[in-house]
Amino acid sequence: MGLSAEHNIEALPARITWIANFIPPYAAWMYQNLGERLQDFRLLLSTGMEKGRTWAPDLSLPNTRIQRTLSWTYQSRHPNGFTETLQSHFPYDTIPLLLKEKPKVVISSELGARTVQALIYRLLCPATRLIVRATVSEVSEQGRGGVRRRLRRVMLNHADAILVNGQSGARYIRRFGVPLEKLFTVPYTTDTTALTRLPLEKPPEAALRLLFVGQLIGRKGLFPFLEILREWALRHETRTVNLWAVGTGCLGDSLERYAFPSNVTVRFLGAVPYGNLPNVYAECGLLVFPTLSDEWGMVVNEAMAAGLPVLGSLYSQAVEELVRDAQNGWCFRPDSKNEMYSALDRALNTSESKMSEMRRDARKTVAYLTPSYAAERVLDAVRFVSSQRGANERLGSSLNENLEFRRWRPASRAMNCLFCGHSAVMRFQRNDSFIWECTGEDCGLEFLHPQPTDEQLSTAYASLYYPDRGPQRRVPFENTPVEVLEQALDCLTIRLGNLNGLELLDYGCGQGRLCALAARRGMTVTGIEPSNTARMQARGSGIVVFGSLEELIRSVPETSFDLITLWDVIEHLREPWYDLRSLQRVLKPGGRLLVSTMNTRSLRARIQGPRWENYSNPTHTFFFNRHSLGSMIARTGFVGTEEWILPIRYPQHGFLRRSVHRFLMATSLNAEIVFVGTNDRTPDENPSSDSFPVAANFNSNYRI
Ligand SMILES: [Zn+2]
Structure with a gap:
């Protein structure tokens, strides 16, 4: 007996996460039983206990975590003639938690928002398996609307196995075209x-x-x-x-x-x-x-x-x-x-x-209805899905390719992180170059290597950002909309107080949109922009713009700023750490550095892989996530590095896209990340031109 139990443990996948609403007291024993029989069993719960229940919450199970959840109640009218108040839970951090914990098998209770998120995780990580526990019966599901039925069809057909609690539930699930072999009956049990x-x-x-x-x-x-x-x-x-x-x-x-x-x-x-x-x-x-x-x-x-x-x-x-x-x-x-x-x-x-x-x-x-019987039926389903190697090929074949490619680690090619020197692994090929990812725990920077030549970059900028062949030409990569920059300035006002009279340097100011808006709020603005076309346009609207930091320091030797911004610029630089260190020289003590860029851990980046526009953009040489961006700002000498969550609304977004954006913000899967570092050095302590080759590097490399 002991031997076969051990054998079972060996055969089952390492980490299994069960996501559920809450644990009613009768169910605790089954979860406990699973915990004892599996190597690494985790529970994610939407709430300790639902409102209105007289049960006391039992959170004594190991590896239990309460999620960040939105809960609401609603009235539901059943065809059998009663109305009841139901509670819905939307555990909105499900995807990030799963991506962090990386379970091999996810068991998700109920056919709602929780399972939709579990399914997204299943699609993002094709090597994982999804088991859905559908605690339904034909009677309980009467009167469900068409939208819900369609959503259920999608969930049920993409799940690798379905747990039902009886024959009526099985009949209901079969209506959605789920084959019999995917159904496992797990009755409700309690310790009797x-x-x-x-x-x-x-x-x-x-x-x-x-x-x-x-x-x-x-x-x-x-x-x-x-x-x-x-x-x-x-x-x-x-x-x-x-x-x-x-x-x-x-x-x-x-x-x-x-x-x-x-x-x-x-x-x-x-x-x-x-x-x-x-x-x-x-x-x-x-x-x-x-x-x-x-x-x-x-x-x-x-x-x-x-x-x-x-x-x-x-x-x-x-x-x-x-x-x-x-x-x-x-x-x-x-x-x-x-x-x-x-x-x-x-x-x-x-x-x-x-x-x-x-x-x-x-x-x-x-x-026979014991918790260990129910746990054994759950394990039947886990064994079944674990044996389905390469199943569900239909699930986004391009997704599979991306993620398979990502796992390819060429042994013959050695590469070290351009910033920290730690070993790096290849992620994607981009034309005749590669995107690499640093494996250093406190770095994780992604970078393009080899970088394009100045000529190649010049051509790319001219055609993508600043076309000078007339206004009718379409610009594939749009600059940040004015409305978004206005909101960023609103946030700055909230964080820094009155902006009036503050000195701003916008590094990589482009045509000077941010400068113009900041000037309207009373800031004294200066721009740096290496593109001749863009610089001329910015100067045309009356903004002081230099071609490089070196040129600025030469022209105005004693200048220093309260705020330096790099708005979607850092990903374009050839060696961004030099720029950050150099910029510290012209930042007042206590002055702030604000860096925004696109997040490689965003939902879109994860789904699109190498086709993500920020990877495929030929002018991008570095790619950041929260961790690597915060780390670089801190390691180039800034203190108090922190992320600023800007509740930015994109003007062209309708209600749905705004909601999605808010959801992504809340779940850390949003595309834009903003980090701020502070200069705590006095002018004497600031790195001198001896210790850092200020601007020389920047000037020769970041030229259009
Ligand atoms: Zn690194």
Whole structure:
């Protein structure tokens, strides 16, 4: 036994992450069981516990993390005639967390935003596998809209396996064209140790006592059932009926005011801690479960383990799967008054010897439903998806190519990081050159090597950025829109206070847009721009522009600035660390350096790979992410390096694109990153022209 268990561990993938809403108390054992059987099992939860639940959150499981989540409630109307308040959770950091933790297999609960994100991760990393746990039944999914159905079709068909909790769920999933071999039934289970210890013999007063356990809400169907109970009691005046109700909910008050006949006594117990439920089951004879819709119905497992036959609605998968009429319970459809009355009548007229038999049958029926059984079914699915090598080739073949290419590490080609000297690996080929990535932990810089010649660059700039053949010519790489620069200045005002009177140097100022806008806000502006065409245009609008830093220092020797900006410029430089160090010379003590660039860890860059426009742009020589940009600014002598999140709105974006942009900002997958460093040196300490070859390097290399 021990040997085979070890063998299983060896055969299963190293890291498995399960993403779920929250852990209801009954489910904790299955997760715990999986944690014990897998080498590296992690849980990502949207919330510790949903609002309105009386359960206490249990976060004692190892490797559990609560995600950054937006939660909201909404009213949902079900065709079976009830309205309920539901909670939705949008754990918006799912993709970045998965990309960081890199699980081999992701199990994602429910067919919502969480699973959409898990699917994106699956598409980004084709070597991974996605298992979706769809806890649904045909009844629970009635009345779902067409958009949701289409979205589900996409998710279900891209998933590598689907976990359902019963046959009704399997039938529902099969409607989307999912093949049978991808379906794995993982029933809801709980630890029933305390329940199965309860005696099966009941004192006479408890033998026919009805028990309801659940939320006191419309969906649970209590009112229609009470109508039937009332009718039965009025027709059987000599009998007395006892009902205990455990739970809270919005219908609590109206239930307590309900006019029962005198031969019906009802006791509302309110919320009972999960661990105390066995004591309640011990005092009752049968479970009433009249639900109008339940994708499972955990109380059915619990009651049967405690030896209570179930008077239950077939609109619950648990009843459909586990309860057999007249053997361990009585079944009915809750929208049929006759069926419900008949089932209740038969239940309350069951002889004591028959009840005793049914109690034994109930307990025996659910004996196999243990947490380790459920965990074993989950592992079946994990083994299945792990064996599907090279499956799902249809999932974006170009994506696969990109990522495969990325994994190619040519052994014969040695390359060191141009900045830190650490070894680098090849990422992509670009024309006759290569894009490399530094493997240094505190660097990670990506760079083009070999770099294009000055002539090649010159041609590229002329055709891409500053065409001088007339205004009708299309510019493939647009300069930053004015509106975006205005917003950046707004942010600067918030961070730095009044900009009026501050000295700004815009390094790589292009046609001088940022300078012009800053001047309008009272800043004294200077630009540096090596492109002759652009420099002339900037000067045309009255801005002081130099061709290089060297030229600036020569012309105005004592000059220094409060703020130096490199707006989408650093990726164009030949040796950006020289520029940053040189610029520190003309930055006042306490002055700020602001660098913006495109993020190689953005969603678009990850999806497009070498086709990402910032990789393919022939004028780009360096490529940054948060880490490598912050690192370079810090290592070139700036202090207090920090990222500024600019809530930039792009004017041409509609509502959807703005929302996507906000989402990407929140998840660190946005395209534009802005870092700021501070100069804490006094002028004497500033690097001199002796220690750094100021501008000489810049001048010879960054020329159009
Ligand atoms: Zn490096």
